[in-house]
Amino acid sequence: MSNTNTEIAVTETLSQDRLPALYNKPAQGTGALLTHEQLGGLIDLTDVAFQEAVRVVERTHRAIANEPFEILQKIPVTAPVSEVVRQVHEGVTELTYSMVKGGGKLATLLARGVVNLRQR
Amino acid sequence: MSSQLKSAIDNGMGILNGIVGDYLHQAKNPLATEMGIYLDGNPVPLSKSGFENHYPQATPNLCILIHGLTNTESIWQFKQATHLDYGKLLAQDAAYTPIYLRYNTGLSIEMNGRLLTQLLETLLQCYPTTVDQITLMGFSMGGLLIRSANHLAAKTPEHYRWPSLVKKSVYIGTPHQGASLEHFGHWVTRATGAVPKEYMKVISDLIDTRSQGIKDMRYGNISTEADPLHFSPHQEHFFISGGLSGSGNVWFEKLLGDGLVNQSSAHAKQLVPEGTKMKNQHFEGLGHLALARSPDVYTQLKEWLA
Numbered sequence: 001m002s003n004t005n006t007e008i009a010v011t012e013t014l015s016q017d018r019l020p021a022l023y024n025k026p027a028q029g030t031g032a033l034l035t036h037e038q039l040g041g042l043i044d045l046t047d048v049a050f051q052e053a054v055r056v057v058e059r060t061h062r063a064i065a066n067e068p069f070e071i072l073q074k075i076p077v078t079a080p081v082s083e084v085v086r087q088v089h090e091g092v093t094e095l096t097y098s099m100v101k102g103g104g105k106l107a108t109l110l111a112r113g114v115v116n117l118r119q120r
Numbered sequence: 121m122s123s124q125l126k127s128a129i130d131n132g133m134g135i136l137n138g139i140v141g142d143y144l145h146q147a148k149n150p151l152a153t154e155m156g157i158y159l160d161g162n163p164v165p166l167s168k169s170g171f172e173n174h175y176p177q178a179t180p181n182l183c184i185l186i187h188g189l190t191n192t193e194s195i196w197q198f199k200q201a202t203h204l205d206y207g208k209l210l211a212q213d214a215a216y217t218p219i220y221l222r223y224n225t226g227l228s229i230e231m232n233g234r235l236l237t238q239l240l241e242t243l244l245q246c247y248p249t250t251v252d253q254i255t256l257m258g259f260s261m262g263g264l265l266i267r268s269a270n271h272l273a274a275k276t277p278e279h280y281r282w283p284s285l286v287k288k289s290v291y292i293g294t295p296h297q298g299a300s301l302e303h304f305g306h307w308v309t310r311a312t313g314a315v316p317k318e319y320m321k322v323i324s325d326l327i328d329t330r331s332q333g334i335k336d337m338r339y340g341n342i343s344t345e346a347d348p349l350h351f352s353p354h355q356e357h358f359f360i361s362g363g364l365s366g367s368g369n370v371w372f373e374k375l376l377g378d379g380l381v382n383q384s385s386a387h388a389k390q391l392v393p394e395g396t397k398m399k400n401q402h403f404e405g406l407g408h409l410a411l412a413r414s415p416d417v418y419t420q421l422k423e424w425l426a
Contacts, residue, residue, distance in 0.1 A: 033129055041150035045140075048147075056322055063318030 036119050043115065047108040051101055058097045065089060123161070130161060130192050134225070138190030141226020142332045155223040155235045157243070158193050163222075166239075171246045175217060180252035183207055183216040183425070184240070186223075188260025188293075188412070189333060193220035195259060198413045206257065206418055214426035216255070219243070225261055226331030230343050233268025240269065240282040254285045255425060259412045260381070261337060263294025268342040271349045283352065288425060290358045293411040295340045295381040296350075296388035302338040305330065340385065350388070356397040358424050360417060361386030362406035378408040399424065 034042065069089075072082035137144065137153045144152035157164040164174045171178070185207050187195045196205035207218025221239075223232055244251060258266045266289050273280045295302075305327065313324035342348055351357050362378030374382050384390075387400045401420050403411065411417055 033126055035150070037150035041144075041152075044147070044149060045136075045144070045151060056326060059322045060319050063322065066318070 036115065039115050040112065043108055043111045046111075047104060050104040054097060054100050054104065058093070061093065065093075126161060127194060131194060134187075134192040134222075135190045138225040138333065139331055140329075141224040142228070143226070145224060145227055153222060153224040155221065155232065155239055157239070158220050158222045161194070166242050166246055168246050168248070172248045175248060177217075178248045179211075179215045179217045180250055181214070181216045181255070182219055182243075182247075182251055182253070183210050183255045183257055184219045184221060186221045186236075186256070186258040186262030186265055187225075188258075188262050189225045189337065191225070191259070191412075192222050195409070195412045196220070198415070205413065206421055209418055210421070210425060213422055216425075221262075223265075224333075226333045228332040229261065229264045229268050229336045229341060230272075232265050232333070233272050233342065236265055236269040237273045237280060237282075241280055244281055244285075251285055253287050254282060255288045255290065256286055257290040257292065257421075258294060259292045260294055260408065261333065263289075263291035263296070264336070264340055264342050266291070267296075267348075267350060270352045270355075271343055271345075274349050274352065284354070286352070286355055288356045288358065289352075290360070290421065290424070291386070291388070292360045292417065293362055293378055293381050293386055293408050294359075294388075295337055295385045296391055297385040298339045299337045299380050299385070300375065300377065300382060301380050302334060305334075306338055350391045351393065351396050351398075353393075353396065356399075357392070358421075359387045359398065359400035360411060360420070361400070361402045362408060362411045363402060363404045364407055366404065378406065378411065380408040 069082055069086045072078040073086075133151065133153060136151060141152060143149075157166070159174050164170055183206075185193065185196055185205075187193055196207060198204045205218075207216070207220065210216040211218055221236070223235065225232075240254075256266045258264070270283060270286075270289075273283045277283065309324050309327045312320050312327065315321075342350075361381070361383040363373060363376075363383060364379055365372040365376050374384070377383060377385070383402055387402075392398055403414070403416060406414055406416070
């Protein structure tokens with residue numbers, strides 16, 4: 001479609017960084033169930049959703065686990081031992097969730113590889 | 121390829137965009153829907169030839185149908201007769217050309233309003249015949265988009281031809297004064313966030329993960345400006361509401377409305393200035409979604425628009 005003066009004026013007045021281009025670009029979804037790009041987008045979104053879900057579980061886990069540790073920390077008899085247990089727990093938690101997140105990233109990479117192979 | 125599967129995927133995309141569409145747009149994810157005109161589930165190229173091919177029998181009277189939050193244009197299809205909708209019936213009964221809009225409902229209403237102002241102007245340039253009259257019809261959030269686009273276009277009228285062609289605007293189940301369900305969502309977010317426990321904050325953050333489009337429905341925000349133009353004085357405005365309370369109980373109606381929007385909000389009682397040309401109609405027994413595809417509602421629309 002040609003850019004008439006009116007169009008240019010309208011676009012300039014309303015132009016914003018993130019406005020999708022309405023001009024000279026066909027809309028998506030022309031025929032195929034999902035385009036290659038959309039499939040890639042789906043993989044990216046699944047990855048983000050997975051990472052967010054793990055983060056939510058991790059935050060909840062830590063928040064709940066902190067409560068007994070805080071109580072034990074206030075009792076002189078249990079404080080020293082609880083601190084050691086807390087640190088071990090922190091370490092194991094960190095390691096476990098990092099592995100889960102890493103597994104998700106690996107699955108994303110694999111899925112992307114498969115999609116790219118199919119595209120060729 | 122099964123058309124049912126394609127339709128299911130399109131509907132899924134609509135839901136996804138409604139919930140996290142602003143994120144998808146920001147992340148430049150290809151799953152983000154771009155505003156466009158669709159016919160039978162496929163995009164119409166915004167060009168003269170594109171319109172000539174898709175609308176060989178274009179008439180001078182346009183009816184632009186704008187769906188609601190998490191929907192696609194399939195929301196207009198009658199349940200018992202999916203080949204029919206308000207647009208097609210108006211084409212048959214009153215020589216309108218129906219134009220179906222699809223857009224990312226997760227974006228803010230103002231941003232979609234901005235895009236709509238551009239798209240309508242482009243549409244006039246691509247349309248194969250002279251346009252005499254445009255009727256805008258919005259379901260739920262779609263009605264807010266109509267108002268947002270009108271407000272934005274009124275700020276720089278020298279750039280737009282389309283507002284002078286719009287004679288009638290129809291708002292079907294539109295939460296002009298806010299949607300009770302989003303009020304509830306906001307209240308739950310605040311209540312859970314106020315509990316001084318970290319794990320409750322996690323829950324609060326999780327509930328808060330909803331798009332700007334959904335959040336705008338809380339008060340029916342059409343603009344970030346303090347006092348936007350709510351209803352163009354040059355158009356005739358038609359309001360349609362539904363109700364599930366049955367009993368006519370005022371409190372029940374206020375809380376429940378059509379399941380998402382109550383009558384007062386759908387009729388924009390507190391926003392319509394005196395002297396505005398307007399009509400409204402309430403359909404007791406019709407829920408929110410049913411308003412977009414009801415033979416009873418169509419009978420009323422035909423009376424107003426034909």
